[in-house]
Amino acid sequence: MGLRERKKHETRAALSRATIRLSLERGWDNVTVEDIAAEANVSVRTFRNYFSSKAEAFVAQYLDRMLRVADDxxxxxxxxxxxxxxxxxxxxxxSSEPDANDGYPRSREWADDIRLMLTEPDVQGAFLRAGMLIQHELAKAIAERTGTDLMRDVYPNLVAAATGAATTVAMDHWLSANPPVEIGPLLREVLDRLWVGLSAPERDALTYEGSLGEPL
Structure with missing residues (x-):
């Protein structure tokens, strides 16, 4: 990455961190684009060059991190x-517990705030759009690796979609786990389970019942 691209990346990350930090501190509706730009020490015009909305800036750290998975x-x-x-x-x-400098919660209290923020319709929509882009880029990388075709084969899209869903499940569990857990090992457990076919945990018997009251 050249100097120019590195500076652009740093500015984008700074704006995303500022959006997360201010939103968690003040509440979603109490933060403006002007506030975010001032916090990141840039102009509102610069913010608009990188993001179309607060919600897009809020999810940018997650989006960028997951897009790098495809490159990796x-x-x-x-x-x-x-x-x-x-x-x-x-x-x-x-691989390590996220902290405030990476745009993620540094404590269990911040984790709770992140969960609350994800109930905002604008943020939910931004995460949905980010997830679609992540899935597409990951599917392209999987297709390249497996010699499959995105237009003819369902496999790369299936693996990408399942991987994205598993990562979301792991992140959601990490945000709510009590006692707290480390995200790295949790992700490996979830993804390992995915790759063995989501085998059910060992139990004495299933407790669900069908419409006639019979065990499924």
């Missing part, structure tokens, strides 16, 4: 099994 997947050894490559690529981007 492309860089992994060609003879590595796809399951190992995907799991390791995702986990590497969440």
């Amino acid at each position: 997947l492309r860089a992994r050894p060609a003879d590595e099994p796809l399951s190992e490559a995907v799991v390791d690529a995702v986990q590497a981007r969440f």
Whole structure:
């Protein structure tokens, strides 16, 4: 990455961090684009050059991190099994507990605030759009690695969609876990379960019942 691109990346990250920090401190409706720009020491015009809305800036850190998973997947050894490559690529981007400097909560209180913020319709919509972009880019990387075609084969899109869903589940559990857990090992557990076919945990018996009252 050249100097110009690195500075652009740093500005984008600073704006996203400022959006998260101010929104959690003041509440979503009490933060303006002007507030965010001032916090990041840039102009409102600069903010508009990077983001179309507060919500887009809020999810940018997550989006950028997950897009780098696709780049990491492309860089992994060609003879590595796809399951190992995907799991390791995702986990590497969440290898340590996130902190405030990375735009993520640094304490359980911040985690609770993040969960509350995700109930905002604008933020939910931005996360949905980000998820679609992440899935597309990850599917392209998987297609390249497996020699499949995005237009003809469902496999790369299926793996990308399942990986994204598993990552979301892990993040949601990390935000609400009591006692707290580390995100890295949690992600590996979730993704490992995915790759073995989501095998059910061992139980003495299933407790769900069908419409006639019979065990399923």
